[in-house]
Amino acid sequence: MADECFRRPGLAAVYDRLGPDRRGLDPCLRTAEETGARHVLDIGCGTGVFALLPAGGGIEVAGVDPARAPLDVARGKPGGERVRWIHGDATTLPPLTVDLATITGNAAQEITGPEDWQRTLQGIRAALRPGGRLVFEPRIPARHVWEEWNREATYGVTEIAGAGAVESWGDLLDVSGPLVTSRWTYVFAADGQTLTSDSTLRFRERQEDEAALAAQADVLEDVRDAPDRPGREFVFVARRPETARRGAPPTPRHMEADRTILATKSGATSAGESAWKRSSCSCPVPPSGVRWRRAVPN
Structure with missing residues (x-):
């Protein structure tokens, strides 16, 4: 999916x-x-x-x-x-x-x-x-990269033409064996809209x-x-x-x-x-x- x-x-x-x-x-x-x-x-x-x-x-x-x-x-x-x-x-x-x-x-x-x-x-x-x-x-x-998936390590602000400033960051949601689930959050400053995207990866x-x-x-x-x-x-x-x-x-x-x-x-x-x-x-x-x-x- x-x-x-x-x-x-x-x-x-x-x-x-x-x-x-x-x-x-x-x-x-x-x-x-x-x-x-x-x-x-x-x-x-x-x-x-x-x-x-x-x-x-x-x-x-x-x-x-x-x-x-x-x-x-x-x-x-x-x-x-x-x-x-x-x-x-x-x-x-x-x-x-x-x-x-x-x-x-x-x-x-x-x-x-x-x-x-x-x-x-x-x-x-x-x-x-x-x-x-x-x-x-x-x-x-073995690198356990998911341990770096937190707001402090991933937060950023990107200026996008036509959309203005967009804040984004990632959060670790779950680790179940080889399956790792995270959530990314995007906040559009122009209208205050907040969108999230969940992702599960198999390591x-x-x-x-x-x-x-x-x-x-x-x-x-x-x-x-x-x-x-x-x-x-x-x-x-x-x-x-x-x-x-x-x-x-x-x-x-x-x-x-x-x-x-x-x-x-x-x-x-x-x-x-x-x-x-x-x-x-x-x-x-x-x-x-x-x-x-x-x-x-x-």
Whole structure:
């Protein structure tokens, strides 16, 4: 489920200004460059901050998010027409074939149920071409970053054009095993309106994510340190094997006819979406047989 700050249009509209630090996007951009990715899927794309970066460089990008409000914000940004915006999650994707899938901003932790996480990884694997990669960056549980989620440590005032001064702070609500719930409060000085957004994240141990990837027959290539927050985040880089391993979960076929039927029935919603469909049909076709959003700052 998308966090409240993304379900509410008023908060989605100012989210980028309230969380301007985007250094955490570097690992995904780095992997896109290292692998020469030409088709990218951004899962939990929110307001499109990451999706618009590779799209601006001529890469075909699709961004998917379970909340409509941030997608509306993303569409209205400069260059928004270059991205195919999809309302949904990794378990409900239309036929896609991509070189790289990304889950930025700790959004992977917003998928709190183990079975939901497995279904998310399965959906991602189906969209990746053989040899395609997945990058996601969860926080390291041992750092207990939630102990810093209090008003004293997180309070700030941000001036936002059209909205005036906005006070914001975070509070820790509950820690139940790997599940950590927090509440963020936003006070708009212009009209005195106060909005809150609750978020529950699952802090998975490294071994748990490694096992989840292995269950999908994905190859874990690397677990890197976050360059902007060393020692605070894992950066997982996994790869779908070039050939199916015996006993690996089946992957649906992405047939040209299926894409033609889908495009005929639904139609292209924008020039950007039409271009994506034309381009994705020419991608390598795999052989026959991702509830999230706002991550509280570190």
